[in-house]
Amino acid sequence: MHRISNMLSTGFSAALVLSTLVIPVNEANAFPWSGLEWNLKDSGDAAVGPGPNVFSxxxxxxxxxxxxxxxIEDEDGDGVWRSSEIISTRAVGYGTYTMTLETPIRTxxxxxxxxxxxxxxxxxxxEMDVEIARFRGTAAGDPRLVHSLQPQSSHYAVPDLWNATFHQFVWDRSRTTFLTRPLAGAGTPIQSSFGSPPRPTNTTNLRINFWLRAGVAPAGATSPLEVIIRSVSYTPA
Incomplete structure (x- = not known):
C-alpha cells in the first residue's frame, strides 16, 4: 500500500509535535494538493514510459x-532508481495552467x-509540456527548458541567476502559449507560441512527473534527486 504523507506541525517544538497524516491511496484513491486531487503512478517493479522508468x-x-x-531514488539499494509521477483525477481542457517551481533549474x-x-x-x-531537461546536451549553457506542443518544441537556456521560477501555458482553441520567468528579481521572460492545438477529450489529465532519461541511473548521484514545487493551478477557460 503506497501512501502520500503530509507533514503537519502545530507550531510548537518540532521534536515534540511533528506528526504525519498518512492517506492510504488505495482507500482514498487520491490525495488533495494545491486545489486539485491527484493519483500516484506506481508501476511496481516494471519499467514503463517515459524513460522507461520504474515509478514508485x-x-x-x-x-x-x-x-x-x-x-528519484534507489529506495532499496538494489541499483534501481525509482521515479515519481502524479495525475489529476479530474479531466482538464482549454484554460490556464501554472506551476511555481522552488528548486533552481541550474541544480x-x-x-x-x-x-x-x-x-x-x-x-x-x-500533450503540451513544460519540461526541465537536458535533451540537447549537457555542456554549460546548453538548454534546460523546453516548451512543447507535441511534436513541436522550443528549447531555451535559463540564466543561472534564476532561482524559483514561474511556468505557465494557456491552451485555447487556436493556440497554446507558454511563459517562464523568475519568481523574483529581474529577468526577461521566456515565451513560446504554437498554433493548431488539439481538442481536449474527457480523458485529458494534468500530470507532473520527475524521471530519468532512458531510465539510466544518474551518474555520480549518491543521494536521492528531489524537486520541490510550491504550487500548481488549472483555471478553465
Whole structure:
C-alpha cells in the first residue's frame, strides 16, 4: 500500500509535535494538493514510459508548507532508481495552467527530467509540456527548458541567476502559449507560441512527473534527486 504523507506541525517544538497524516491511496484513491486531487503512478517493479522508468508512489510527499516534493531514488539499494509521477483525477481542457517551481533549474541533475503537462489516453495524446531537461546536451549553457506542443518544441537556456521560477501555458482553441520567468528579481521572460492545438477529450489529465532519461541511473548521484514545487493551478477557460 503506497501512501502520500503530509507533514503537519502545530507550531510548537518540532521534536515534540511533528506528526504525519498518512492517506492510504488505495482507500482514498487520491490525495488533495494545491486545489486539485491527484493519483500516484506506481508501476511496481516494471519499467514503463517515459524513460522507461520504474515509478514508485512512495516518492511523493507534501511538507508542512504545503509544498510538493518529488523524488528519484534507489529506495532499496538494489541499483534501481525509482521515479515519481502524479495525475489529476479530474479531466482538464482549454484554460490556464501554472506551476511555481522552488528548486533552481541550474541544480537539476543532467539526466533528470521534470515534466508539467497534459496527456490523454484517447486518440491524440493532447500533450503540451513544460519540461526541465537536458535533451540537447549537457555542456554549460546548453538548454534546460523546453516548451512543447507535441511534436513541436522550443528549447531555451535559463540564466543561472534564476532561482524559483514561474511556468505557465494557456491552451485555447487556436493556440497554446507558454511563459517562464523568475519568481523574483529581474529577468526577461521566456515565451513560446504554437498554433493548431488539439481538442481536449474527457480523458485529458494534468500530470507532473520527475524521471530519468532512458531510465539510466544518474551518474555520480549518491543521494536521492528531489524537486520541490510550491504550487500548481488549472483555471478553465
Amino acid at each position: 508512489g512512495d516518492n511523493v510527499f507534501v511538507d508542512d508548507q504545503n509544498r510538493l516534493h518529488m523524488l 537539476f541533475h543532467n539526466q533528470a527530467v521534470l515534466g508539467f503537462f497534459t496527456w490523454s489516453t484517447r486518440g491524440r495524446s493532447n
